[in-house]
Structures are given as structure tokens and as C-alpha cells.
Amino acid sequence: MKSDISTKLATETAYFSQLIADIKKGEIKIPQFQRKFVWKDDQALDLLDSVANRYPIGSVLLWKTVEKLNAARDIGSFRLPTTDEITPTNYVLDGQQRLTVMYSCLGASESEGGYTAAYDLVNEIFIEIKGPISRPEIFPLRKMFNTTSLLNYRTSLLNLPNAAILQERLDDIISAFTQYKLPVVTLKDLTIEEVCPIFERINSSGTRLSTYDLMVAATWAEDFDLNEKVASVLSALDSKGYGSTERSTILKALSAVHSGSIQDKSLRELRNLSTVQIESLAELTESALRSAVDALSTQFLIHSWDFLSYEAVLLVATYIFRDAKELSALQANRLRQWFWRASFGERYKIGGENFVSRDLEVVKAYVLSGDGNGEQFGLVPNSKDWGNIQFKSNVSRSRSYILALASAAPRNLANGMSIDVQSALSGYNKKEYHHVYPRAYLKAIGEPLESNALGNIVMLTSTSNKTISDSPPSKYVPVIVAELGKDADAVFISNLLPKPSSFNYKNANYSDFLAARGKIISDHVAGLIS
Incomplete structure (x- = not known):
């Protein structure tokens, strides 16, 4: 039976000031994970606006442990402080973007670099600070938890014509951020083995933490x-x-x-x-x-x-x-x-x-x-199976089938020249493959058999693909045979196709073709194995 981790789980709410203080002391750290997702500036401003409106912004999940992981300082343009190692440490498992934004906007000193934001008291919107502040109504959020700097700024508003309104708006923003409580869940004294499955279940803002991420840090x-x-x-x-x-x-x-x-x-x-x-x-x-x-x-x-x-x-x-x-x-x-x-x-x-x-x-x-x-x-498909198994680019049998075709050193049906199989196999390029009996043609004649069967797929260059287009074999094969001359049989054999000299493409139906080709493919695959 799996261990019950509920006894090692603590849930509380914390003020931003408390979380910022813990980050500064090094008691909360962000593990250095390889993250594909980094918040953009407008997402940071949206987060600040949500707090101002007292909207919920989710929770933070921490892992309190004596394990030492590499901790990040910079995430994009957001920065966290450099601190001494503290034992134990609370590592952020979920919520790192939110905590990083809050620290960078509210906790860092006014002289520090990194992302910083302000509140426009006139237009009542949050803005990013990218240079010197030109208007006195712009309130830098990094003054929020600096009592002296905050009081000085509030006093400076008295010199403005609409001081009372601006101070009221400032007080409201200060109240929103200083009184906001963020739900914090802490996992205590769990081993890496216990934490890793939790990592893998977390999916925050489309970012999944994996065992690889944990190993990089650990x-x-x-x-x-x-x-x-x-x-x-x-x-x-x-x-x-x-x-x-x-x-x-x-x-x-x-x-x-x-x-x-x-x-x-x-x-x-x-x-x-x-x-x-x-x-x-x-x-x-x-x-x-x-x-x-x-x-x-x-x-x-x-x-x-x-x-x-x-x-x-x-x-x-x-x-x-x-x-x-x-x-x-x-x-x-x-x-x-x-x-x-x-x-x-x-x-x-x-x-x-x-x-x-x-x-x-x-x-x-x-x-x-x-x-x-x-x-x-495993068993290899029999000669009849090639006419039933569908060709799908992301399926093992389809890829194996294409590899089998390539191993026969196929030659271009249109001119007999060798096909560059390495280029064709560098990825799934649909232009490199074609239906011997075009799907549109089979649909038009009401053919009940699977038109997208493996046995109906041949490797072609994009030029030959266009040449054949939607013509049935009864029309394009005689033309190809005439152009290839004595090489026709060899070219068709290289594509695991029935030889024109022994198979009547002009009168054969789709079922006849699949039966004849299925045997050729099976014989070829048997040769590959043995």
C-alpha cells in the first residue's frame, strides 16, 4: 500500500510580505528546472490586476526538505535574490511564476534590475517601468513594503491638484496587496521518491514538471x-x-x-x-x-x-x-x-x-x-494484411513499412533514377509517398476495400507524385512502362510492385493488385528478417 502523505501536508495562507521575507532569507527557493514556459510581461500585469481586484490567483505548492537542489535566480527578466544555503529549504513545486513576479515587482529594492512595475493612479492601470518615471502619479510598486519610501511618496501626492483622489486610490492599492492572502500548501519531510510523482502530476499553465526536471536539479x-x-x-x-x-x-x-x-x-x-x-x-x-x-x-x-x-x-x-x-x-x-x-x-x-x-x-x-x-x-503481417492495415504516419507499422520500402532501394517510377531515401526518411513528408490506386479514383468507382492500405502506398518523389496525380494505374502505368523500356520490370520490382511483364495493370482491379503486391511485400520482409 502506498504511504499516506496527507500527514506530511500543511495548508495555510500567507501575506505577500511574509513570502517576500522568506525569499530574501533563502527559506523559499525556485528549483533550477528546464522550463519551456516563461511568463510574458502582459501576464505579469494581469496577475497584479487580479490581486488589485481581490481575485483568486491560485495557490503555491512548496516542498520543505533538507535535500539541496540548484536554485534559480533569474527567470526571464524576473530576478530573485542570491542567498546563503538554509536548512531546511522550501522549494517551489508549483507557483514559481507567480512568486517570482510578486518578488520582482514588490520585494526587490528600487535600485535593483529585472522586471519592475508601477500603478498609474490616474488611469488606474498597471504598467511596466522601462525607464525614468516622468509623471508623479505613477506609483512604483517596489515602494509598497518600504515604509519610509512609501510615506514619502504618499506625502508627495499632496502637491498635486487631485491629491485626495490619488491618495485614496493609492491606499486602496496598498490595502489590496498588503491584505491579500495566498493559499500555501507545504509538503514536509518527503523524499525525492515521494515528491517525484507529485511533480509529474503538476500541470501549471501548460508546463509539466518531469523526472528529468527533478534529476537536473537533484x-x-x-x-x-x-x-x-x-x-x-x-x-x-x-x-x-x-x-x-x-x-x-x-x-x-x-x-x-x-x-x-x-x-x-x-x-x-x-x-x-x-x-x-x-x-x-x-x-x-x-x-x-x-x-x-x-x-x-x-x-x-x-x-x-x-x-x-x-x-x-x-x-x-x-x-x-x-x-x-x-x-x-x-x-x-x-x-x-x-x-x-x-x-x-x-x-x-x-x-x-x-x-x-x-x-x-x-x-x-x-x-x-x-x-x-x-x-x-512479434509477428509480421501476412500477405493479406497489407491490404487491410491503414497507413498512418504516427503508427509503428506504417513507419516500418516505409523503412521496408526504402530497404529495396526504390527507383523513381517516372524516370528510373534512384530515390534519395535518406531525404525521404528524414521525416514524414507526405509528398514523398503516393497511392498506387489514387483514393479519389477508388472512391469514384465505389471500391469497398481500404484505399489507404499499406499495400497501396509507394515511395515517390514529389515530381512523380504530381505526374501521376489522380490517374488510375490502367492509364499511367502503360505510359511509364513505355518510357522506362527494358528497365520497367526492374524499376517496379525496386518499389515492391508487381512486374508489368507479368501483371496486367490495364485490366487488373484493386483487389487483384493488393493480392499480388501483398505476396511481394511479405517475401521482402521475410528476407529482411532472415
């Missing part, structure tokens, strides 16, 4: 930054088309290489390694990743992270190459068995990190030692 030291180390690994993979790999995937690769698991617990345990150990692990992982990417790109023509069917494929391959610098011919064959069967069989569609963690050792034992058999990783 492993940070003056001489080590996980973010920088991951960036270095990605840089090494960039030339191979894998520079856009998710950072969380690199973290999982580190965990897989270290412990043979990508479960959250294993990821979090990386924080227990010393800086030297993590440096060594990162070096080993980078080497394994390079070998894995080389294998994926050369053996299966996966030239970019974007074309990878499953994250698990890269992780499993990395785990294999942790222990094998290179593969023998027999091991390479077993690698192909696993890849094609797992991809066409959609092995990693469900199961999650627990399943992948178990599979790391299973696949490695099979590839390197021959334990088990290839069929355990």
Missing part, C-alpha cells in the same frame, strides 16, 4: 550540470540526425546503461552517483548511443529521431551496445529479427517503462547470446 553541483551533459551527448548525435532526441530519453539511456532499467526509481537513483561516476556513465552511454544510432541508420535506414517508431527501440539498442562494441554476422541477423518483428508487431505500443525495462535484458540475451527465438518479439 544532481546539480558547481562542477556538474546534467543539462549540459545531456546537451553534449545530443550534440554528438546531431550529425547522425538524432540531435532532436528527447532529453528525457537520454536520461533513460543513462539509467539503462547504469542499471538495466528505465523505471522512475532507477532514474532517480542516478542522483546517488558521484560527479566522477556520472561523468564516466555519460561517456559510456554516449559511446553506446553512437553505436546504436549507427546500427539503426545503416541496418534499418532510420536516419533521424523523428522517424523512430518507438523510443524503446533506441533504448534497447543502446543497452545492447553497452556490452558489444560491434556485432558478429549472426548477432546482426538476430538484431534484425528483433527490430522488424518488434516494429511490425507493435511490441512497444503498450507496456510502458516496466515492460521496456524487462525487455532490455531479454533482447540483449537474444541478440548477443541467441537465448530464445525471434518470434517472441
Whole structure:
């Protein structure tokens, strides 16, 4: 049974002055997470306006712990103070943008840089201060909690014609901010393992905190930054088309290489390694990743992270190459068995990190030692299935099918020239693929079979795509055959299409075509596996 954290949870309300004082003392800190979201200036002004109108602005979630995380000082143009380390510390899990805005606008000294705002007492609006203040009716909010400065400003309003109205408006704004109470929930004495799932459930303003975010903060030291180390690994993979790999995937690769698991617990345990150990692990992982990417790109023509069917494929391959610098011919064959069967069989569609963690050792034992058999990783579609399975860009079987087409070294139907499969496989460019029997044509004749079936997809250049357009094969194939001459059969075979010399495209119907091509595709895939 999971532990009940309700006993470690405290709920209270706090004045802005209290929160600002705690931030100044270093008792409240913002963890240094990689955040995709940073508040814009108008959002800060909207927040101030909400407080002025006594609207609720949400709550703040703090984690009180003796754990030491790297704390942020600057978030965009908003700044927090530099403080000494205090034990224990309240780290902000949710509400960092709101607290940062409030500190920058209300708590920082008037001479400090960073974002600062004011209230226009005449127009009754909040504005950002970007330079010297030219009008006496503009009230800098940083005077709010500085008693002497605030009294001096209020007194200065007496020199203005409408002093009474301006002072009344000033008093109302001061009251709104000094009396506003913000709900604060504090989690006390929780371990990182207990806090991490809470991190992952938080979704504030579209920003999700992840295990990767936590690990960046938990492993940070003056001489080590996980973010920088991951960036270095990605840089090494960039030339191979894998520079856009998710950072969380690199973290999982580190965990897989270290412990043979990508479960959250294993990821979090990386924080227990010393800086030297993590440096060594990162070096080993980078080497394994390079070998894995080389294998994926050369053996299966996966030239970019974007074309990878499953994250698990890269992780499993990395785990294999942790222990094998290179593969023998027999091991390479077993690698192909696993890849094609797992991809066409959609092995990693469900199961999650627990399943992948178990599979790391299973696949490695099979590839390197021959334990088990290839069929355990999934079944390949039969010849009839190619006419039923739909082509969808984000589905493993579709991507695997395109890779299978590419492995046949396709030649352009229009002129017989080789197709640049690396360009076609650098991402899903719909212009590179075409229906042999156009969908519009099949719809027009009332064809009941699936028009978007894998067996109806062929790899084409965008120019050939336009040439064929929506013409049926009975019209465009004879033209192509005449232009290709004696090369026609070879060009069609390179596209896993029935040979014009043995298949009558002029009179064949869609069902005949799918049956003939389905057998060709199945034979080709069987060859890839064996």
C-alpha cells in the first residue's frame, strides 16, 4: 500500500510580505528546472490586476526538505535574490511564476534590475517601468513594503491638484496587496521518491514538471550540470540526425546503461552517483548511443529521431551496445529479427517503462547470446494484411513499412533514377509517398476495400507524385512502362510492385493488385528478417 502523505501536508495562507521575507532569507527557493514556459510581461500585469481586484490567483505548492537542489535566480527578466544555503529549504513545486513576479515587482529594492512595475493612479492601470518615471502619479510598486519610501511618496501626492483622489486610490492599492492572502500548501519531510510523482502530476499553465526536471536539479553541483551533459551527448548525435532526441530519453539511456532499467526509481537513483561516476556513465552511454544510432541508420535506414517508431527501440539498442562494441554476422541477423518483428508487431505500443525495462535484458540475451527465438518479439503481417492495415504516419507499422520500402532501394517510377531515401526518411513528408490506386479514383468507382492500405502506398518523389496525380494505374502505368523500356520490370520490382511483364495493370482491379503486391511485400520482409 502506498504511504499516506496527507500527514506530511500543511495548508495555510500567507501575506505577500511574509513570502517576500522568506525569499530574501533563502527559506523559499525556485528549483533550477528546464522550463519551456516563461511568463510574458502582459501576464505579469494581469496577475497584479487580479490581486488589485481581490481575485483568486491560485495557490503555491512548496516542498520543505533538507535535500539541496540548484536554485534559480533569474527567470526571464524576473530576478530573485542570491542567498546563503538554509536548512531546511522550501522549494517551489508549483507557483514559481507567480512568486517570482510578486518578488520582482514588490520585494526587490528600487535600485535593483529585472522586471519592475508601477500603478498609474490616474488611469488606474498597471504598467511596466522601462525607464525614468516622468509623471508623479505613477506609483512604483517596489515602494509598497518600504515604509519610509512609501510615506514619502504618499506625502508627495499632496502637491498635486487631485491629491485626495490619488491618495485614496493609492491606499486602496496598498490595502489590496498588503491584505491579500495566498493559499500555501507545504509538503514536509518527503523524499525525492515521494515528491517525484507529485511533480509529474503538476500541470501549471501548460508546463509539466518531469523526472528529468527533478534529476537536473537533484544532481546539480558547481562542477556538474546534467543539462549540459545531456546537451553534449545530443550534440554528438546531431550529425547522425538524432540531435532532436528527447532529453528525457537520454536520461533513460543513462539509467539503462547504469542499471538495466528505465523505471522512475532507477532514474532517480542516478542522483546517488558521484560527479566522477556520472561523468564516466555519460561517456559510456554516449559511446553506446553512437553505436546504436549507427546500427539503426545503416541496418534499418532510420536516419533521424523523428522517424523512430518507438523510443524503446533506441533504448534497447543502446543497452545492447553497452556490452558489444560491434556485432558478429549472426548477432546482426538476430538484431534484425528483433527490430522488424518488434516494429511490425507493435511490441512497444503498450507496456510502458516496466515492460521496456524487462525487455532490455531479454533482447540483449537474444541478440548477443541467441537465448530464445525471434518470434517472441512479434509477428509480421501476412500477405493479406497489407491490404487491410491503414497507413498512418504516427503508427509503428506504417513507419516500418516505409523503412521496408526504402530497404529495396526504390527507383523513381517516372524516370528510373534512384530515390534519395535518406531525404525521404528524414521525416514524414507526405509528398514523398503516393497511392498506387489514387483514393479519389477508388472512391469514384465505389471500391469497398481500404484505399489507404499499406499495400497501396509507394515511395515517390514529389515530381512523380504530381505526374501521376489522380490517374488510375490502367492509364499511367502503360505510359511509364513505355518510357522506362527494358528497365520497367526492374524499376517496379525496386518499389515492391508487381512486374508489368507479368501483371496486367490495364485490366487488373484493386483487389487483384493488393493480392499480388501483398505476396511481394511479405517475401521482402521475410528476407529482411532472415
